[in-house]
Amino acid sequence: MKILVVGSGAREDAICQSLLKNPKNVVFCAPGNDGMKLNGIKTISIDEDEFSHLANFAETNEIDYTIVGPEDPLVNGIADFFKSRKLLIFGPTKEAAQIEGSKSFTKKLMADAGIATASYQEFTDLQAATDFLKTDAEFPIVIKADGLAAGKGVYISPDQTDAIEKVTELLDGHKFNTRRVVIEEFLEGEEFSLMAFVDHKRFYPMPLAQDYKKIFEDDKGPNTGGMGAVCPVANISTEIEQTAIETVIKPFVKELYKQGIKYTGIIYAGLIMTKNGIKVIEFNARFGDPETEVVLPRLQSDLSEIIEQILHHKKITEIEWEKTGLNLGVFAVSKGYPIKQVSGDLGSTDDFRSCPLTTNFASVRKENHRLISNGGRLYLVQTQSQTLSEAQNEIYRELDKMEQENIFYRRDIGKNSI
Structure with a gap:
């Protein structure tokens, strides 16, 4: 099959690599990133929000179907656009993607379905939210931007002062273009x-x-x-x-x-x-x-x-998964992320090619046989091993070989699985 994957991160790299396990498949990624090319992935210089250009590419190249990786194009209606052009696309419609695009929408769905979630209040008015935090809230408390925020729109506020500061950022400063917040109970577990x-x-x-x-x-x-x-x-x-x-x-x-x-x-x-x-x-x-x-x-x-x-709405009889061992992945991110990341050299392309483990590339670009940071999360190193300690040893051995000046990574990923 000929398949188009929309997106540019490590997730899309992993999707493409999984699709390429079938050697008969031809896989394109738009826009992808320069690191993906080291994994043999064909990248296309079309941004994920250029729906018309993406659809034209799918038509011209007789793409069998398109897979959408990131949330923004889904929430903005890429599936609807492709369907209007009679093109197959794997991803929910704009209406359905509200399960991510609107926390308020999803809370109502969960209530209708009887699904357990944290108790919550919604606010569009800063004064009303502040009054609630001063009179009825129990701390710590969770504050969420209602829309998309690239995984960064959730705050756990330990006290009233911090909570008021966060809702002010969201409702007055409109951080992440927020117009509504959901304030909910803090769940432990x-x-x-x-x-x-x-x-x-x-x-x-x-x-x-x-x-x-x-x-x-x-x-x-x-x-x-x-x-x-x-x-x-x-x-x-x-x-x-x-x-x-x-x-x-x-x-x-x-x-x-x-x-x-x-x-x-x-x-x-x-x-x-x-x-x-x-x-x-x-x-x-x-x-x-x-x-x-x-x-x-x-x-x-x-x-x-x-x-x-x-x-094609055909029932799948069985999906087989690996039953032994575990898979572990650790992200190398730019120093200073997620507040104010630095950019710089990450090492030669040969350094990455010589890594014996799987690397999924995200925010990187290539300059003169070097990879350069191009955002916050840079690349993820992943391995499959029989035990957590084996996996951690393999990954951190390889990460420690990489250029360290501009990267940072946690050394305890997987700690809950001991």
Whole structure:
């Protein structure tokens, strides 16, 4: 098949590499990044928001179908645009992508489906939000920008002063173009991620993963887009996994269909195991990042065939996954990320080619046989091993060989799976 993947990050790199396991596939990534070329991926200089140019490329090159990686084009209606041009695309419509684009929309869906989540209040008015924080709130408390914020629009405020500061940034300063905030109770417990392929009423769960969002070891500091991930999750039992499927994914997919939303694509559930059971932290409308980088390498079935069957609404009888060991991935990020990252040299392309482990590239560009940082999260190094300690030793041995001046990485990714 000829397949177009939309996006430019490590997630899209991982999707492309999974598709290329079938040697008969031809895979393009738009816009991709210079690092992906080291992995043999064909990149196309069309930005993810240039829907017309992307559709023209798909038509001209007789692309069998398109897969959308990031959330922004989905929320902005790329699936609707492609469908209007009679082009197959794997990803939810603009209406369906509201499960990520609007936390308010998703909270209402969960209420209708009877899915457990944190209690919450919504505010568009700064004074009303401030009054609530001064009179009715219990701390710590969670403050979320209602729209997209590249994984950085969630704050855990320890006290009233910090909480008022955050809602002021969002509702008065309109950080992340925010016009509405959701203020919800702080949930304590073990977090994990559950993704599923969805075809209207049908869904096919993937193995559980766990990502590490805080910038520093021991889950300290501000949230990032994700500093690494592990799959499967050793400290989440099979029983909890099945409960999550039955009480979260199944009723959510059913409720979407019931409300007339024929969802096609990936549903991502960010979950937490509390003392009162599983609760939903968030839903996303696409493959998680960095979870995809450790989940898809465990896929034994052909990803391209799975997606083709879903797009033609054919029932899939079985999806096979690796049953032993684990996959671990660690992100190298720019120093100063996520506040004010520095840019600079990351090493020669030969340094990266000689790495024996899988590298998924994100915000990098090439200059004279060198890779240069081009954003916050730069590249993820991933491996599959039988034990966590083996995986960590392999990854940190390779990361420590890389040019260190402009990068930073956590050294405890996977710590919850000991």
